[in-house]
Amino acid sequence: MLEQQLQLKHTQLRNRLVMGSMHTGLEEGWHNRKRLRAFYEARAKGGTAMLITGGYSPNLRGKLTPISSSFNSYYDVFKHRAYTDAVHKHGGKICLQLLHAGRYAYHPFNQAPSAIQAPINPYKPKAMSLGSIKKTIKDFAHSAYMAEKAGYDGVEVMGSEGYLINEFMAPHTNKREDEFGGNLENRMRLALEIVKAVRAKVSEKFLIIFRLSVIDLIPNGSTPDEVTIQAIELEKAGVDIFNTGIGWHEARVPTIASMVPPGAFKEASKRLKDVVSVPVIAVNRINTPEIANDILTAGEADLISMARPLLADPEFFNKYVNKQSKQINICIGCNQGCLDHVFKNKRATCLVNPQAAFELDYPLEQATKAKNVLVVGAGPAGLSASCYLAQKGHHVTLIDQKEQMGGQFNLAMQIPGKEDFNHTLNYYTNELARLNVSVKLGKAYNDSMLESYDDIIFATGVRPREATIKCNDGKRVFAYDEVIRGEVELGKSIAILGAGGIGFDMVAFLSEHKSQTISDFKTQWGIECEPQPHKDERQLYMLKRSAGRFGSELGKTTGWIHRQVAKQHGVKQIADCQYNSFDKNGLSITVAGETQTLPVDTVIACIGQVSNNEVLKNQLDNAKVHVIGGAKLASAIDAKRAIFEALQIARSI
């Protein structure tokens, strides 16, 4: 169980929860030092047993980007003392991750075992010379030595996800003919020499965690048998704990997005556990105490890594151990606030917790005077605003003209792969009760309410934009919300108008897309990893007015998955398209000047939203009226912005 201590050789972990490595964007330079310290401190204070920092390169060439962080000097030692002290003060342990990016390094000086370019990087690597390999081994050892000086309890050597060490292990990227390439013994030599060199440079009590790629999910990666041998040899070389690595960054198999069922990769940790005698950490999409405990009690791992779940809630462990699990703000795997930010060189944060990595920027202070606040609308913006305001000590009333709370959350959680939005709705429902928010459903706003409150927040959300297509023969264009709510009868040949997030969600919904787990890849483990095509009952078309690529506005880390789902289900996509009319023969469209009729029996509009803000038209000049979320701007459904604005408005009242 999560609360059990774990005695390592010389170190005791106070429980089984590890914060997985996360590069937040606060690591570089000196100016964000206090912010990063506050970020780590909050997670240590929240009860997490051990934190692993984001990846730091042991040398210049291994940096992920030219401005990414490295760790190898006394300047770094001095800077990092602040982090290790803050974590130790709260009884936690902290390890530094050493990551050499190899051919994923996004700069022209990148190096790899062989000069084979990664499909996700425009920079072709140079094959490393023997001298360069030896120097890299020394650099890892030196960084570990410095990490111990900085007060770290250990290092995690990053040997997975397709970075340098992993590239040496896999025949896919290692075509060397010297002692570091060819047979398995040679391919794993770099990993083993790094571990031995680190062990020789640090004290006996200093932990070495190795993140081992258990399943590469690329063609010509390490086979399961090879992984077994790698693990056994690495343990002999001095590894104290194994962390599980799943899939290279270039793998076309979802490994962490919301479409991945929680706990999907526990079998990978189990495979490691079966062959080593040191503790093993399970990873990826373990987002509730229940899933964590199932894995621990089944003996599938000894420790549980949660990375994003600790962005979503730094108090995860304390809430669990104090029997307040219902109060945990659960990570929904959306990547919108965290990884999608990192890929845009923005600071990582969290959709459901905009204070993550902004602890010092957006604190929520207690109100000096408790006010009466009315929140209108119980969707993402209204729910979160009510909770933040009540946390500050205000008296909050939340009304919604509907009989059900949740707004757009209710639609989102019906989409395959977005079921976890249910967690967020449950979280807010529980918090409203705990914080004594007065909730009145089925109650519409009217101006007579203005008198009774000090402040009024309109969070009335959005409704679907209606399509203006001429319809004949009793046909009608359906709105996406009525389709998701099951209010209309659908045919077998369906045109989806719009190729934004909702258009792609509609594809997953109509094709009843099923996410795959690691079991589906069992027979192909390490050999062939392309998901198998599905057999669909319905023919779907996806149309958009603009020219260009479908799904170009989707998030970097999930857009490719949505496009892959559409491909798997044989969705026919037509861009640069004008919609003319819809009748019993189908949908008339004009593409590149030519008019044609698509043989569809159903048309669904996923063409955006309009704000539901009519009720406040007369009140815009009123100083006590505030508008947030979709009611303010309906350009796209955006729960991240809604919750962020809710936090900001609560901070200002």
Ligand SMILES: Cc1cc2nc3c(=O)[nH]c(=O)nc-3n(C[C@H](O)[C@H](O)[C@H](O)COP(=O)(O)O)c2cc1C
């Ligand atoms: C913002 C962010 C940055 C990350 N940076 C690193 C990193 O530097 N090194 C690493 O090994 N993994 C990194 N990861 C991956 C996580 O360690 C973890 O494997 C992944 O998020 C899945 O676990 P989770 O479902 O518990 O979040 C990062 C993840 C996120 C969300």
Ligand code: SF4
């Ligand atoms: S942004 Fe989404 S995936 Fe990232 S931590 Fe928050 S809830 Fe989880």
